Amino acid sequence: MTKFALRALPVALLSLTASLAWADEIPNNTVRIGEYWVFYHTSGSALSGPFIPPGEDLTVTVKNVQTPYLAYLRRLSTHFTAELAFGIPPLTKTYGKGPATLAGTVPYNGQELSSARWFAPTLSLLYMFFDESYALRPYIGAGVNYTAFFNRNSTPAGDAAAGGPTRVELPSSVGPSGTIGLSYRLPHNWSLSASYSITRVITHSTAITAGVVRSSDVSFGPQAFVAAVGYSF
Amino acid sequence: MSKLRHLSAAIAAAVLTACGSDSTTSTVASSTTHGTLVENPPFRTASLNAASFAAQLSANTTGAQLLQITGTPTCGVDFYYIKFWTVGGAGESTESSGALMVPTGAAPTCSGPRPIVLYGHGTWVDQTGNMADIVNYAATNDENLMVAATFAAQGYIVVAPNFAGYDISTLGYHPYFNAAQQAGEMIDTLAAARTALPNTMSSATSDSGKLFITGDSAGSNAAMATQRALEAAGQAVTAAAPSSGAYALEAFGDAIFFGSVIYGSPEFAPLVTTSFQRAYGNIYSATTDIYSATYATGIATLLPSATPIDTLIANGALPASALFDSTTPTVTIPGNAILSAELTAALAVPSNPANPDTPLFEAGFGNPYLINNSYRVSYALDAASNPDGAVPTPTAGVPLAAVAPTQTLRLALYKNDMRYGDWAPNSPTLLCGGDQDPEVFFSVNTGTMAAFWSGLPAGLITVLDVSATPAGPFAPIQTAFQQAGAAQLAFYMSAAGGSLTLAQAEALLVGSYHRGVEPFCALAARNFFSQF
Numbered sequence: 001m002t003k004f005a006l007r008a009l010p011v012a013l014l015s016l017t018a019s020l021a022w023a024d025e026i027p028n029n030t031v032r033i034g035e036y037w038v039f040y041h042t043s044g045s046a047l048s049g050p051f052i053p054p055g056e057d058l059t060v061t062v063k064n065v066q067t068p069y070l071a072y073l074r075r076l077s078t079h080f081t082a083e084l085a086f087g088i089p090p091l092t093k094t095y096g097k098g099p100a101t102l103a104g105t106v107p108y109n110g111q112e113l114s115s116a117r118w119f120a121p122t123l124s125l126l127y128m129f130f131d132e133s134y135a136l137r138p139y140i141g142a143g144v145n146y147t148a149f150f151n152r153n154s155t156p157a158g159d160a161a162a163g164g165p166t167r168v169e170l171p172s173s174v175g176p177s178g179t180i181g182l183s184y185r186l187p188h189n190w191s192l193s194a195s196y197s198i199t200r201v202i203t204h205s206t207a208i209t210a211g212v213v214r215s216s217d218v219s220f221g222p223q224a225f226v227a228a229v230g231y232s233f
Numbered sequence: 234m235s236k237l238r239h240l241s242a243a244i245a246a247a248v249l250t251a252c253g254s255d256s257t258t259s260t261v262a263s264s265t266t267h268g269t270l271v272e273n274p275p276f277r278t279a280s281l282n283a284a285s286f287a288a289q290l291s292a293n294t295t296g297a298q299l300l301q302i303t304g305t306p307t308c309g310v311d312f313y314y315i316k317f318w319t320v321g322g323a324g325e326s327t328e329s330s331g332a333l334m335v336p337t338g339a340a341p342t343c344s345g346p347r348p349i350v351l352y353g354h355g356t357w358v359d360q361t362g363n364m365a366d367i368v369n370y371a372a373t374n375d376e377n378l379m380v381a382a383t384f385a386a387q388g389y390i391v392v393a394p395n396f397a398g399y400d401i402s403t404l405g406y407h408p409y410f411n412a413a414q415q416a417g418e419m420i421d422t423l424a425a426a427r428t429a430l431p432n433t434m435s436s437a438t439s440d441s442g443k444l445f446i447t448g449d450s451a452g453s454n455a456a457m458a459t460q461r462a463l464e465a466a467g468q469a470v471t472a473a474a475p476s477s478g479a480y481a482l483e484a485f486g487d488a489i490f491f492g493s494v495i496y497g498s499p500e501f502a503p504l505v506t507t508s509f510q511r512a513y514g515n516i517y518s519a520t521t522d523i524y525s526a527t528y529a530t531g532i533a534t535l536l537p538s539a540t541p542i543d544t545l546i547a548n549g550a551l552p553a554s555a556l557f558d559s560t561t562p563t564v565t566i567p568g569n570a571i572l573s574a575e576l577t578a579a580l581a582v583p584s585n586p587a588n589p590d591t592p593l594f595e596a597g598f599g600n601p602y603l604i605n606n607s608y609r610v611s612y613a614l615d616a617a618s619n620p621d622g623a624v625p626t627p628t629a630g631v632p633l634a635a636v637a638p639t640q641t642l643r644l645a646l647y648k649n650d651m652r653y654g655d656w657a658p659n660s661p662t663l664l665c666g667g668d669q670d671p672e673v674f675f676s677v678n679t680g681t682m683a684a685f686w687s688g689l690p691a692g693l694i695t696v697l698d699v700s701a702t703p704a705g706p707f708a709p710i711q712t713a714f715q716q717a718g719a720a721q722l723a724f725y726m727s728a729a730g731g732s733l734t735l736a737q738a739e740a741l742l743v744g745s746y747h748r749g750v751e752p753f754c755a756l757a758a759r760n761f762f763s764q765f
């Protein structure tokens with residue numbers, strides 16, 4: 001027996017066990033609750049606007065976050081399910097990336113400049129492999145993400161780097177999202193799931209400090225791992 | 234379904250819990266009353282500690298020379314960009330901008346209650362000049378660095394308007410030498426800065442209540458007019474130290490129109506005539522009344538400009554130096570052949586070989602030229618009818634300022650002359666400058682004011698000529714200025730400086746004299762202020 005077959009055996013046994021317990025009636029609704037681990041891959045244009053020293057490439061990075069995951073899934077057919085998923089809006093922190101100091105002796109690189117909460121629901125169409133008789137079903141999905149930013153705050157370090165109290169504007173983003181995952185059915189309508197998704201979130205960030213407006217295009221490139229438990233009804 | 238409802242409620246509660254408010258930026262004033270700070274707190278353009286400021290200055294030749302004059306910074310400096318409401322030369326409500334430079338640091342002279350230096354900048358032809366921008370400092374002729382190094386880095390809070398017509402101002406012209414406007418704007422800047430100061434990121438530094446007023450060149454008129462306005466309003470001025478200023482405007486105008494053409498005059502003329510035309514509306518009906526057809530079109534809105542002055546000259550918008558026609562006008566005064574002949578002779582191209590300034594004055598004549606002969610004659614006739622007591626030489630027994638000129642430009646100069654209204658300062662005043670100044674004649678301006686105020690109590694007015702034989706408390710500054718000039722001359726004559734002849738090197742020095750005086754007079758002002 002190959003190593004692959006040895007590894008696949010326990011999974012197949014679990015799947016068979018669960019499928020035997022599955023009732024005749026297939027629930028159409030599922031809610032999931034779990035945890036998001038979001039990994040940002042930030043890129044973007046350098047900050048532009050008045051009072052930026054020539055030749056300085058001022059960008060930002062975003063610290064990875066973890067937040068509760070919530071989703072509602074609606075079974076459409078044997079193989080297709082719609083999923084509306086989002087996380088409890090995480091507080092996402094932005095850090096300066098560039099010169100050690102700015103505008104003289106104001107610390108910049110590595111400083112926590114701002115924070116914002118993200119409300120980022122994603123509506124996806126999932127293709128479920130196998131049929132309902134299988135407890136373990138891998139799936140892939142594609143959808144659209146809407147991200148709205150709120151609680152947009154400049155920190156004291158951000159204010160110092162920007163030159164004063166700063167209002168941060170981050171317009172909402174709409175972008176595609178792709179996901180790959182596994183769901184495993186448990187007895188009594190419960191299930192476990194895990195997935196990994198990639199989403200495009202691009203916004204035009206604007207910092208307004210005492211009438212001085214500076215901006216940049218930022219692509220956050222979030223990738224998220226989710227582990228959740230579900231209940232179907 | 235009940236479970237779903239509970240879950241939905243939990244989700245909604247979680248989202249709502251996360252809701253809060255966004256951070257805000259400065260408050261924008263709703264009032265447009267003059268002196269109102271627009272954004273509070275203001276924008277900080279830079280923050281340097283003493284060491285980094287010294288390093289930044291040392292990084293280029295100009296800054297390194299400045300450091301030698303002003304001394305090593307003892308304080309850091311926070312630069313704030315303030316915007317405020319003021320009034321233009323014709324009473325227009327307009328937004329303007331400037332700099333608030335705040336000393337910072339642990340030294341006792343760098344924080345806590347500190348005196349304010351209110352500074353008026355000299356003539357800028359660059360419309361983009363901004364005293365708060367230490368990156369693009371060249372647009373200010375390096376004045377912002379000079380002021381920061383001389384005053385702010387030594388513990389003085391500096392307040393310096395850019396003036397209406399520059400930077401963000403949409404006024405469309407600069408109220409150049411408009412004493413009432415310039416004083417008003419200086420005071421508006423001070424009011425805005427005082428509003429801003431407690432709310433800045435440098436709030437450990439506060440206003441001690443001491444107010445010193447200074448400025449350079451055209452900014453010296455603004456400074457002196459401000460001193461006059463504040464004293465008239467009963468507000469305390471601790472001391473003032475304008476430098477290289479054109480205070481005796483009418484006498485200065487007379488000297489120029491009678492042939493003592495100053496260095497750089499084609500740049501100054503449009504600024505003056507546009508300012509007074511906007512203020513009084515009677516300087517000309519059409520620009521061709523004053524200006525030759527070669528340059529009249531568009532000259533009323535030419536300066537200040539975002540286009541470099543050299544480009545404007547190269548494009549034919551202005552002559553390089555020819556203010557007047559090299560063809561001498563013939564003055565005809567009916568029934569007075571003698572005066573006609575005297576005036577005609579007085580308007581001839583200067584040619585006295587014994588006068589070392591003759592080459593400078595000659596350069597002010599040519600063809601094409603800026604100002605028409607007919608306009609020059611109208612000015613000269615008024616000067617002959619209503620002579621200024623200070624030119625060509627101060628006349629004993631004659632009031633120093635003219636009585637009621639009638640020629641409109643001359644009348645405008647008269648109204649904005651610091652002798653107008655017989656004003657004299659109440660607070661100690663240092664008048665600094667250089668006697669060899671080819672742009673703002675020292676004797677005609679500083680000398681005239683010193684004579685005008687010669688009857689004031691001893692010690693109230695101090696005159697410093699940095700080109701004079703070193704003597705008195707300012708001798709080290711005079712010596713340093715003269716040594717710097719000698720060093721510059723030697724440099725021009727060295728291989729590195731181009732191996733110029735003495736005459737060529739001296740001619741180059743003429744062009745840099747006026748600005749060369751500036752940091753030495755600023756240092757003298759600081760030393761003067763330190764007594765109070």
